[in-house]
Amino acid sequence: MPQYRLHCFAQSGNAYKAALMLNLIGADWEPIFVDFFNGAGRSPEFLALNPMGEVPVLDGPKGVVTQSGAILHHLVESYGQFGGETWPEREEILRWMFWDNHKLTGYTATLRFMTNFLPEDKRDAAVIAFLEGRRKIAFKVLEARLGAQDFVATPDRPTIADISCCGYLYWLDEIGVDRADVPNISAWLDRIAALPGWAAPYELMPGHPISGSV
Amino acid sequence: MPQYRLHCFAQSGNAYKAALMLNLIGADWEPIFVDFFNGAGRSPEFLALNPMGEVPVLDGPKGVVTQSGAILHHLVESYGQFGGETWPEREEILRWMFWDNHKLTGYTATLRFMTNFLPEDKRDAAVIAFLEGRRKIAFKVLEARLGAQDFVATPDRPTIADISCCGYLYWLDEIGVDRADVPNISAWLDRIAALPGWAAPYELMPGHPISGSV
Numbered sequence: 001m002p003q004y005r006l007h008c009f010a011q012s013g014n015a016y017k018a019a020l021m022l023n024l025i026g027a028d029w030e031p032i033f034v035d036f037f038n039g040a041g042r043s044p045e046f047l048a049l050n051p052m053g054e055v056p057v058l059d060g061p062k063g064v065v066t067q068s069g070a071i072l073h074h075l076v077e078s079y080g081q082f083g084g085e086t087w088p089e090r091e092e093i094l095r096w097m098f099w100d101n102h103k104l105t106g107y108t109a110t111l112r113f114m115t116n117f118l119p120e121d122k123r124d125a126a127v128i129a130f131l132e133g134r135r136k137i138a139f140k141v142l143e144a145r146l147g148a149q150d151f152v153a154t155p156d157r158p159t160i161a162d163i164s165c166c167g168y169l170y171w172l173d174e175i176g177v178d179r180a181d182v183p184n185i186s187a188w189l190d191r192i193a194a195l196p197g198w199a200a201p202y203e204l205m206p207g208h209p210i211s212g213s214v
Numbered sequence: 215m216p217q218y219r220l221h222c223f224a225q226s227g228n229a230y231k232a233a234l235m236l237n238l239i240g241a242d243w244e245p246i247f248v249d250f251f252n253g254a255g256r257s258p259e260f261l262a263l264n265p266m267g268e269v270p271v272l273d274g275p276k277g278v279v280t281q282s283g284a285i286l287h288h289l290v291e292s293y294g295q296f297g298g299e300t301w302p303e304r305e306e307i308l309r310w311m312f313w314d315n316h317k318l319t320g321y322t323a324t325l326r327f328m329t330n331f332l333p334e335d336k337r338d339a340a341v342i343a344f345l346e347g348r349r350k351i352a353f354k355v356l357e358a359r360l361g362a363q364d365f366v367a368t369p370d371r372p373t374i375a376d377i378s379c380c381g382y383l384y385w386l387d388e389i390g391v392d393r394a395d396v397p398n399i400s401a402w403l404d405r406i407a408a409l410p411g412w413a414a415p416y417e418l419m420p421g422h423p424i425s426g427s428v
Contacts, residue, residue: 052313052355063302069312070305077301087291088277091284098283099266102315126340141266 004029007049007057009036010208011117013109013168015056016201017068018075021163023204024197025079033206037117068167069097072160082160084153093153096161104142107134108168108175116174135175139182146184150191158192166192170200218243221263221271223250224422225331227323227382229270230415231282232289235377237418238411239293247420251331282381283311286374296374298367307367310375318356321348322382322389330388349389353396360398364405372406380406384414 004022008015008031022029034040034055041053050057050066057064058071065074076083084090111131114123142165145152153161169189172179179186192198202210218236222229222245236243248254248269255267264271264280271278272285279288290297298304325345328337356379359366367375383403386393393400406412416424 051358052317053351065305065309067309067312070309073308074305077305091279091288091291094287095279095281095284098281098312098315101312102320103266106316106320124340124344126338127344130338130341130344137267144265 002028002030004058004060005032006030006205007032007034007046007059008055008205009034010202010205010211012036012055012205013105013112013171013201014054014068015205016170017164017167018056018058018071019201019204020166020198021072021075021082021160023199024163024195025075025081026197027075027079031205035207069101069164072097072164076160082158082163084159089154089159093159093161096152097164099141100161100164100167103134104138104165105167107131107138111135112168112171112175115176132176139177139185143182143184146188150188152188158195162188162192216242216244218272218274219246220244220419221246221248221260221273222269222419223248224416224419224425226250226269226419227319227326227385227415228268228282229419230384231378231381232270232272232285233415233418234380234412235286235289235296235374237413238377238409239289239295240411241289241293245419249421283315283378286311286378290374296372296377298373303368303373307373307375310366311378313355314375314378314381317348318352318379319381321345321352325349326382326385326389329390346390353391353399357396357398360402364402366402372409376402376406 004027006015006018006022006029008019019031034046036055040046041055047053049064052066054066056068056071057066058074062074062078065071084093111128114128114131149155151158151162152165153159166189168175169185172182202208205211218241220229220232220236220243222233233245248260250269254260255269261267263278266280268280270282270285271280272288276288276292279285298307325342328342328345356366363369365372365376366379367373380403382389383399386396416422419425
């Protein structure tokens with residue numbers, strides 16, 4: 001049995017943050033499919049594993065961890081890669097990861113869900129417009145940051161802050177953003193995609209036609 | 215001059231997380247009023263301090279820190295209080311703080327803003343209903359957790375995870391929640407309010423009639 005089991009599904013960018021990290025550090029891991037769109041996240045079995053009712057859940061030699069931000073820190077603690085080398089660096093990583101969870105992923109993921117996966121008769125134009133407004137503010141902050149330096153938290157190398165912030169951004173088409181309109185973000189996504197071990201979300205996790213059978 | 219200056223305003227629960235922590239650890243600090251509702255968060259001066267355009271901003275002997283989650287970790291690093299004693303404890307604290315930023319504060323703060331501070335002609339019933347639905351899910355998770363243990367991350371003592379999660383919850387009236395409907399959360403709020411140094415948000419930060427002049 002692989003050392004780590006990641007409970008996930010292909011469309012979850014939060015799960016992708018954990019899956020990408022596991023791949024980048026060369027961990028011995030396998031994805032476990034959670035049929036989230038058919039209610040598996042609300043099953044008693046899954047809620048026993050994570051009472052928050054969310055993916056990702058990482059099950060490994062040091063126990064079960066949930067929340068992508070905690071999982072990324074857990075893997076830094078175990079593997080020593082993609083973390084900060086000094087306290088100010090670790091703090092800067094935290095700062096951008098909290099910002100990502102609240103302002104970038106928080107709105108971008110929900111916007112993408114509503115415009116791609118929610119049945120059309122349940123979509124609300126006002127809610128979508130609200131989320132789109134918030135997403136634009138977050139993208140503006142990230143685009144400016146990546147115009148000033150190559151990576152989000154530390155200027156010269158990628159950290160878990162980059163892995164966190166990019167979680168939903170390889171789906172710019174599904175979010176309705178043209179790469180040409182965010183040149184700094186686009187170049188940064190290419191820099192991350194050039195790292196050994198990188199793979200796109202639908203290749204790394206099960207539950208999407210590209211992923212094959214689950 | 216006090217050792218720390220916290221850029222904040224009375225109605226911000228994210229700023230309150232930092233203000234409450236500073237008070238609980240007995241730090242030498244003063245609040246600096248940011249007239250957020252009149253656009254001060256978008257001024258060139260403020261954006262130079264924090265390009266994310268948000269409060270809180272903590273300015274202290276080790277530099278400027280933003281994002282409440284990073285500020286709380288910064289103060290643990292400096293004062294050694296309200297943190298985790300072991301790596302698993304620190305990880306559990308991170309887990310709940312990321313959850314708070316994304317799922318609890320993320321929706322609760324925006325819901326409160328829309329129903330209390332946004333002009334009535336700009337409020338949208340569908341957006342408010344969406345945020346209210348998300349808030350209820352988060353409250354259910356927190357209420358269950360606090361039925362199982364006295365504090366959020368560690369069973370027997372408060373940590374920065376509690377300080378983070380309670381940021382907006384002394385305003386249950388403004389959020390439209392009756393304390394009687396969330397008995398575990400209510401008892402936990404009382405436990406935190408009993409800590410030496412605790413004060414309510416409007417007493418601790420400027421910009422509200424209760425706070426006096428700014």
